Amino acid sequence: MSNQPDEKGFYGAFGGAYIPEILHENVENLKKAFYAARKDQSFNEEYAALLKQYVGRPSPLYYASRLSAAYGTHIYLKREDLNHTGSHKINNALGQILLAQRMGMTRIIAETGAGQHGVATATACALMGLECVVFMGKTDVERQYLNVQKMRMLGARVEAVTSGNRTLKDATNEAIRYWCSNPDTFYIIGSTVGPHPYPEMVAFFQSVISAEIKQQLEEQTGRSYPDALIACVGGGSNAMGTFYHYIDNTKVQLIAAEAGGKGIDTGETAATLHVGTPGIIHGFKTLLMQDADGQITEPYSISAGLDYPGVGPAHAHFYQTGRSRVYAITDDEALEAALELTRLEGIIPAIESAHALAVLKKEDFAQDDLVVLTVSGRGDKDMDTFIDYFTTKQDF
Numbered sequence: 001m002s003n004q005p006d007e008k009g010f011y012g013a014f015g016g017a018y019i020p021e022i023l024h025e026n027v028e029n030l031k032k033a034f035y036a037a038r039k040d041q042s043f044n045e046e047y048a049a050l051l052k053q054y055v056g057r058p059s060p061l062y063y064a065s066r067l068s069a070a071y072g073t074h075i076y077l078k079r080e081d082l083n084h085t086g087s088h089k090i091n092n093a094l095g096q097i098l099l100a101q102r103m104g105m106t107r108i109i110a111e112t113g114a115g116q117h118g119v120a121t122a123t124a125c126a127l128m129g130l131e132c133v134v135f136m137g138k139t140d141v142e143r144q145y146l147n148v149q150k151m152r153m154l155g156a157r158v159e160a161v162t163s164g165n166r167t168l169k170d171a172t173n174e175a176i177r178y179w180c181s182n183p184d185t186f187y188i189i190g191s192t193v194g195p196h197p198y199p200e201m202v203a204f205f206q207s208v209i210s211a212e213i214k215q216q217l218e219e220q221t222g223r224s225y226p227d228a229l230i231a232c233v234g235g236g237s238n239a240m241g242t243f244y245h246y247i248d249n250t251k252v253q254l255i256a257a258e259a260g261g262k263g264i265d266t267g268e269t270a271a272t273l274h275v276g277t278p279g280i281i282h283g284f285k286t287l288l289m290q291d292a293d294g295q296i297t298e299p300y301s302i303s304a305g306l307d308y309p310g311v312g313p314a315h316a317h318f319y320q321t322g323r324s325r326v327y328a329i330t331d332d333e334a335l336e337a338a339l340e341l342t343r344l345e346g347i348i349p350a351i352e353s354a355h356a357l358a359v360l361k362k363e364d365f366a367q368d369d370l371v372v373l374t375v376s377g378r379g380d381k382d383m384d385t386f387i388d389y390f391t392t393k394q395d396f
């Protein structure tokens with residue numbers, strides 16, 4: 001098992017590039033530019049300097065002692081929530097903006113769900129002085145208003161998309177449509193999804209997460225690998241970054257948490273790996289939530305960042321081959337896990353990350369196991385959701 005797809009962009013049965021002819025040249029140019037940049041020392045140095053001086057990397061690997069005591073094991077939190085702009089998304093947005101600059105492209109488009117990728121992209125565009133348009137479902141515009149305001153302040157134009165159920169899938173459709181009619185724009189995709197080479201490229205830009213874990217774990221424990229890695233999966237970029245340098249080390253269990261919504265049997269879910277079947281969406285083959293006629297089923301999750309009917313091809317492959325173990329975490333389980341982390345460690349996580357935290361209740365780790373869990377983002381954007389939920393459930 002490898003962190004690299006084959007030359008056509010397939011991870012096992014999943015991936016590839018299913019794109020309209022009009023985008024062919026565009027995607028070929030991107031592939032060439034990415035492969036050249038990846039090997040180029042000056043590109044890597046420029047990227048590393050931005051991650052250090054602008055994002056604030058390395059993000060800490062924090063030993064959560066009260067959480068560890070509560071679960072009778074050793075839990076380390078990889079703190080992507082402490083990055084500039086509040087999540088792991090900035091790692092990828094900066095990598096792609098440097099690539100766009102190298103390719104001489106000045107107009108940037110992006111799609112966003114929770115708004116974290118939109119904010120990261122708008123930030124990168126402000127930093128580089130580039131024009132930015134962000135497509136976002138109207139439902140998400142309403143439930144993630146703070147991020148919308150941030151994007152506007154950063155100078156981006158936010159396009160509220162009114163098709164479908166007005167969430168991430170619809171925003172992505174609209175971004176692809178715009179890209180087809182404006183092939184001179186650079187499309188910064190926010191997760192390990194889309195046509196080859198995007199999943200491979202986003203994984204590369206997020207791989208800094210596991211590169212740091214390796215070094216930090218060695219420094220803190222004398223061992224460079226954990227017994228288990230846990231991360232939430234929407235499209236799969238923070239999980240792919242967390243797993244990247246450990247995928248071929250079978251001593252390391254890879255555990256993913258997807259959004260179960262109200263439960264995988266309720267029809268109100270975004271648990272793609274549990275309920276999906278092979279299909280093509282947004283330019284790649286993956287496990288997809290669809291009906292018997294191949295119509296995409298509307299996904300549901302309380303978390304806007306996990307509300308996607310597909311999943312990155314690498315995760316479909318890891319799941320199908322048994323390399324990863326995947327839990328579908330319900331809205332309730334995630335919110336309770338968010339409150340637990342807040343009360344035990346003083347860290348308010350994003351609802352997306354709280355799905356990963358809820359895995360701790362499902363697993364039975366040994367006393368001396370080393371568990372690394374990625375906190376993909378901070379909970380500031382989710383405060384309204386937390387308050388609504390907890391004031392109806394308990395004394396809060």
Ligand SMILES: *Cc1c(COP(=O)(O)O)cnc(C)c1O
Pocket residue numbers: 087088089114116117190191192232233234235236237238239305306350352353376377378
């Ligand atoms: C976008 C987002 C996710 C989900 O995206 P992945 O590509 O699966 O990582 C998870 N957590 C946070 C905080 C996000 O903003």
